[in-house]
Amino acid sequence: MTGIKDLAQHLGVSIGTVSRALNNKIDVNQETRERVLKAAQELGYVPNQAGRSLRQGNTGLIGFILETDPEGMMQGDLFFIRVFDGMQSVLSEYGLNLMVMMAPSSEQSDEYLKKIVARGLADALVLSATRRVDQRIDFLSDQNVPFVTLGRSQTDRGQPWLDLDFEGVVVHAIDRLTAQGHKRIALVVPEKDLNYRTVMQTVYKKQLEKYGLTFDPSLVIEINPGENSGVALASLVLEMENRPTAVILSDQLHPFGLYRGLADRGLVPGRDLAMLGVSARLASVLSPNLTHYRFKLFDLGQRVAHALIHRLPHLTQEADPPVVRECVPFTFVEGESG
Amino acid sequence: MTGIKDLAQHLGVSIGTVSRALNNKIDVNQETRERVLKAAQELGYVPNQAGRSLRQGNTGLIGFILETDPEGMMQGDLFFIRVFDGMQSVLSEYGLNLMVMMAPSSEQSDEYLKKIVARGLADALVLSATRRVDQRIDFLSDQNVPFVTLGRSQTDRGQPWLDLDFEGVVVHAIDRLTAQGHKRIALVVPEKDLNYRTVMQTVYKKQLEKYGLTFDPSLVIEINPGENSGVALASLVLEMENRPTAVILSDQLHPFGLYRGLADRGLVPGRDLAMLGVSARLASVLSPNLTHYRFKLFDLGQRVAHALIHRLPHLTQEADPPVVRECVPFTFVEGESG
DNA sequence: TTGTACGCGTTATCAA
DNA sequence: TTGATAACGCGTACAA
Secondary structure: OOOHHHHHHHHOOOHHHHHHHHOOOOOOOHHHHHHHHHHHHHHOOOOOHHHHHHHHOOOOEEEEEEEOOOOOOOOOHHHHHHHHHHHHHHHHHHOOEEEEEEEOOOOOHHHHHHHHHHOOOOOEEEEOOOEOOOHHHHHHHHOOOOEEEEOOOOOOOOOOEEEEOHHHHHHHHHHHHHHOOOOOEEEEEOOOOEHHHHHHHHHHHHHHHHOOOOOOHHHEEEOOOOHHHHHHHHHHHHOOOOOOOEEEEOOOOHHHHHHHHHHHOOOOEOOOEEEEEEOOOOHHHOOOOOEEEEOOHHHHHHHHHHHHHOOOOOOOOOOOOOOOEEEEOOEEEOOOOO | OOOHHHHHHHHOOOHHHHHHHHOOOOOOOHHHHHHHHHHHHHHOOOOOHHHHHHHHOOOOEEEEEEEOOOOOOOOOOOOHHHHHHHHHHHHHHHOOEEEEEEEOOOOOHHHHHHHHHHHOOOOEEEEOOOEOOOHHHHHHHHOOOOEEEEOOOOOOOOOOEEEEOHHHHHHHHHHHHHHOOOOOEEEEEOOOOEHHHHHHHHHHHHHHHHOOOOOOHHHEEEOOOOHHHHHHHHHHHHOOOOOOOEEEEOOOOHHHHHHHHHHHOOOOEOOOEEEEEEOOOOHHHOOOOOEEEEOOHHHHHHHHHHHHHOOOOOOOOOOOOOOOEEEEOOEEEOOOOO
16 A cells, blocks of 8 residues: 555655645646656555545545434335435545445434544535434534435524425325315325425325315324335225225335235226325336336435535635525326326 | 543543543553543544544445446345345444445446545445456455455455355256246346356256256346346347246346236236246235245345454454355245246 | 653645 | 645553
């Protein structure tokens, strides 16, 4: 592992000169710069991150805190990797690297976050799975750590966020379903107190009112994410005393389970139960086609990255960097399921 | 952000004492140790990683190099997150953290790897998507970076690896299919020159011989991973002049696409085309049930982590640490698809 | 048992 | 334009 010292010795110049040459400082002779760059290339020199971090106080790493579900039912399996890809595509332009950290399910996730921050591992963080009231946001604000959340929260510390347009989804879904004559429309949300659950519930109620439909609490179904829950959902819905004729699903994997559950009973999505899905990757393999709302995840990742860049003053010479707060729009994909 | 200096000042002792107390050195007064630990807790002191790394030459981070497919068709969407979870569960016991790095699709992945290594970000690495001949293995060996590969390779530098028992799968699959009377059995493998492609092909040929079946190259189908390829697979297979009666699939998402493709033609998996899948999460939602080979991914992750720990001499006082090289076994899940 | 001082690799400041 | 040197936070050898 060649260090800057080796490089300097090899060239017969001082380490200061080498450092300046490599970091594009102005006050260095053109010829020496070229010699240094060439030698660095040849010897495969790459600056040690620890030394660099220690000196300049930043690491060039962006941490994404990924929380896994204790039961291993990651709602995000099909979601996050594409987002990561989008993020990295932007971060690369700024010489930054995305570092995904697995918040160990055993440890209290807030504790984990504290350690990551205090160790000074990352220059900025991305939080996901935002709760309605989210202590992590308070913590990061207090610590002055630049961060962006993927998902909104009622905990508002002026932080930038990006989110999916859940309101738009519910509005569109209920417009559509009522137009088709549905009067009993169920909404399926996660058990966990994630912020989008509240968002969807709120809009759901409002939309029902708009159409003069009475709100029935039993039609808001709280259930874990994952395909197996989707299967369970079938019995749950079909065995209700006054069962819904349509279901709005928020988890990506629920449609798969529900299709299966219906199939086992000889029922057909769309004909026997209307069904709308959200952000369902793999949706194209369902038959009959799933009517659903699609989000561009790669694009979302890119936006998250940009929002983050605005929070890193040493990278942008922006006088007054904007606080990005956006819901990314959906594409409605018409299918036969509802 | 409280540093060791603040802590020392706060307690009225020297930083040396604080450091010793925190790092469980023997030569420190019991009472002082307790005072230090208590104060550290209260002030929320966590050692800065850069300083620590620089001093002791390790970071406490394990890097997992995740390569995304240029087309965004991650074969691993459903695969890796569970593996990560398993890894972190073990690493936590050793005070290590998993750090997943996204190899940018734009950059040559070998270049990316070089940077990660030279920057000294991680104490050890995990490579995935091993190629039949894999330069990355040579590189890491030359650099003396501890690493484990997830997947075998013909590039053998004595590195530890873990892999899925693809041989076992193919052997079992062909035993089963021939017993059912199938004579034309197709094998679907990735286009990319991943090592397991070769493994499967080799065993496939051998197994055909065993049953006196002639090897037909057109029955080894090379196609990208992803659900859409699965759909394409339907036409591909069905329009062959002498079409197979059974298919062995290696990609997790292919079954979904193929089910769809068959459904569109009014065909039923198992009845019109026998079909065996590998490591298919979400398989439980397919109807008719998919016959497939299941792997315990969390468990796999744990094994990878242990294999890695053996490579970190400063953690284990093992005189002669074993080089782990294991294929993890599958569970056969009988379904109706073949 | 504790304090002092050095060095890890790098960048920044200042003097030459 | 360049070289010498301090400083970043930490752990440890050595002196007290």
